[in-house]
Amino acid sequence: MYVEMKHINKTFDGFQASRDVSFGVEKGHLAALLGPSGSGKTTILRMIAGLDRPDEGDILIDGKRVNDLPGSKRGIGFVFQNYALFRYMTVAENIAFGLEVQKKRKGEIKSRVEELLELISMKDLGKRFPHQLSGGQRQRVAFARALAPNPQLLLLDEPFAAIDAKVRRELRTWLREMIGRVGVTSIFVTHDQEEAMEVADQVILTNLGRVEQVGTPEEICLSPQTDFVREFIDAKRFEALMGIEKEEA
Amino acid sequence: MKKEEDLEKNINPDAVGDGIHSIQKVIEPPKHASRPIVKYILIAVSALFLLVMLVIPLIVALVNALGDGWAAYKEAVLDEYTLKALALTLLATVSAVLVNTVFGMFAAYLLSKFYFRGRQALATLIDIPFSISPVIAGLVFILTFGNIGWMGDFLKAHDIKIVFAVPGVILATIFVTFPFVFRELFPVMNAQGNDEEEAAALMGAGGFTIFRRITFPHIKWALLYGVILCTARAMGEFGAVSVISGHLRGKTNTLPLHVEILYNEFNTTAAFAASSILVILAALVLIARNIVEWKRK
Numbered sequence: 313m314y315v316e317m318k319h320i321n322k323t324f325d326g327f328q329a330s331r332d333v334s335f336g337v338e339k340g341h342l343a344a345l346l347g348p349s350g351s352g353k354t355t356i357l358r359m360i361a362g363l364d365r366p367d368e369g370d371i372l373i374d375g376k377r378v379n380d381l382p383g384s385k386r387g388i389g390f391v392f393q394n395y396a397l398f399r400y401m402t403v404a405e406n407i408a409f410g411l412e413v414q415k416k417r418k419g420e421i422k423s424r425v426e427e428l429l430e431l432i433s434m435k436d437l438g439k440r441f442p443h444q445l446s447g448g449q450r451q452r453v454a455f456a457r458a459l460a461p462n463p464q465l466l467l468l469d470e471p472f473a474a475i476d477a478k479v480r481r482e483l484r485t486w487l488r489e490m491i492g493r494v495g496v497t498s499i500f501v502t503h504d505q506e507e508a509m510e511v512a513d514q515v516i517l518t519n520l521g522r523v524e525q526v527g528t529p530e531e532i533c534l535s536p537q538t539d540f541v542r543e544f545i546d547a548k549r550f551e552a553l554m555g556i557e558k559e560e561a
Numbered sequence: 562m563k564k565e566e567d568l569e570k571n572i573n574p575d576a577v578g579d580g581i582h583s584i585q586k587v588i589e590p591p592k593h594a595s596r597p598i599v600k601y602i603l604i605a606v607s608a609l610f611l612l613v614m615l616v617i618p619l620i621v622a623l624v625n626a627l628g629d630g631w632a633a634y635k636e637a638v639l640d641e642y643t644l645k646a647l648a649l650t651l652l653a654t655v656s657a658v659l660v661n662t663v664f665g666m667f668a669a670y671l672l673s674k675f676y677f678r679g680r681q682a683l684a685t686l687i688d689i690p691f692s693i694s695p696v697i698a699g700l701v702f703i704l705t706f707g708n709i710g711w712m713g714d715f716l717k718a719h720d721i722k723i724v725f726a727v728p729g730v731i732l733a734t735i736f737v738t739f740p741f742v743f744r745e746l747f748p749v750m751n752a753q754g755n756d757e758e759e760a761a762a763l764m765g766a767g768g769f770t771i772f773r774r775i776t777f778p779h780i781k782w783a784l785l786y787g788v789i790l791c792t793a794r795a796m797g798e799f800g801a802v803s804v805i806s807g808h809l810r811g812k813t814n815t816l817p818l819h820v821e822i823l824y825n826e827f828n829t830t831a832a833f834a835a836s837s838i839l840v841i842l843a844a845l846v847l848i849a850r851n852i853v854e855w856k857r858k
Binding site: 361362363383384385388390392394396397398399400401409410413414461 | 756757759760761762763764765766770774775778779
């Protein structure tokens with residue numbers, strides 16, 4: 313397991329956001345933290361990122377316990393829900409930021425930025441400012457920015473929440489492709505089950521701070537382990553998907 | 562026309578401002594829906610008000626200043642005490658701006674980015690200079706730093722003079738202009754939220770880098786505006802400084818105080834001449850303010 317959470321507990325001012333959370337994500341996999349609002353999935357993501365500290369338990373990345381390591385030293389790329397693009401910097405400057413902080417050479421930074429702009433198909437938009445971009449474009453820039461310093465783990469907090477339905481599907485597929493191409497282990501948070509089921513290699517279902525089930529989308533659909541999973545997952549929608557996939561296989 | 566994107570983000574495209582200091586853009590109603598007479602009456606009333614309260618007094622001041630001719634005006638303006646008063650005013654203003662800018666930035670940063678107990682109390686404390694009369698402020702300083710004051714013995718022992726001396730004047734000016742920079746910065750920094758800074762911190766940026774590249778560009782104009790307000794207020798301060806200064810000519814007189822002294826001596830022309838300096842400074846501040854406001858859009 314590349315990323316592991318072991319018996320994590322977290323309380324915010326009396327409210328228990330995480331109860332005995334344990335799961336693992338394999339290297340190179342794209343995992344989805346799926347659950348209703350307030351189920352604790354963003355809390356988990358933030359703890360992995362180092363933005364919040366767990367009260368109990370261990371977080372391991374690549375076998376190393378990172379609880380006491382600040383977020384910036386964990387080799388993590390984070391895509392915020394509202395992208396958090398630096399509004400007073402151009403697209404290129406945004407992407408270059410992480411590398412500049414690491415004091416990489418100018419030439420290196422320039423070529424990496426070009427590489428990424430190419431990857432997100434925004435080669436000619438490097439000099440634009442965030443407010444001149446559409447929602448989908450901003451998302452892609454946020455993605456590139458997170459990837460620039462070559463993180464070992466990519467975390468995305470509801471990456472498609474602010475996008476309208478039409479664009480969402482395209483972006484979802486695009487993201488899946490990009491992550492596959494780059495090969496970085498990724499975890500993303502979503503409350504949209506279609507998204508999770510279609511895109512992820514592995515789904516971690518959360519509810520009321522607990523992990524309800526961990527498994528591949530097929531396992532979740534075909535063998536739900538708790539009542540919550542049975543009710544939350546509209547298996548019929550996906551059985552069709554699974555069915556079609558099975559036939560093709 | 563409202564763009565889909567703006568609606569998504571809950572931004573009203575018809576508002577101008579930074580999200581907190583916003584005013585609805587004036588949208589011209591269709592001609593047949595309003596009666597032009599109302600518009601003209603309002604304009605007339607506003608113009609009359611400005612005329613009486615602002616323009617006429619200014620004209621009177623300038624006319625009186627030049628009443629005895631240009632030579633007398635020059636003499637009054639270049640008088641030693643006038644120039645010393647101007648110097649003290651400028652010193653107090655610059656000190657107040659520097660101190661309150663540094664303080665204002667720290668306070669705005671602290672209160673907008675961190676949660677802690679007593680946050681609201683601190684914000685309220687900062688606003689105190691707005692709510693108390695400047696004369697009371699001056700009195701408070703005398704009661705604290707004067708000979709009979711709380712710290713009186715300590716200061717006497719170390720031969721430090723605050724009351725009836727330049728430090729007192731500077732302190733009083735700092736006090737009354739305390740909240741200005743903070744009040745301009747805080748709403749802007751508060752609205753900005755933490756996201757961008759969090760993202761930068763997560764990528765390994767240090768505190769100063771975050772401030773320089775992310776926070777500062779956002780507050781640039783608000784900061785400048787706050788500095789201008791602070792300057793204007795500091796230059797015109799009378800009450801608090803009057804109480805604490807002791808009116809020692811050539812030593813602890815600011816320009817507004819000097820004007821009062823001249824006027825009380827029935828040296829009207831000189832008083833108006835000194836006032837004209839303040840008027841010119843005020844006009845410069847106004848021009849600076851308008852430029853900043855225009856640039857802010």
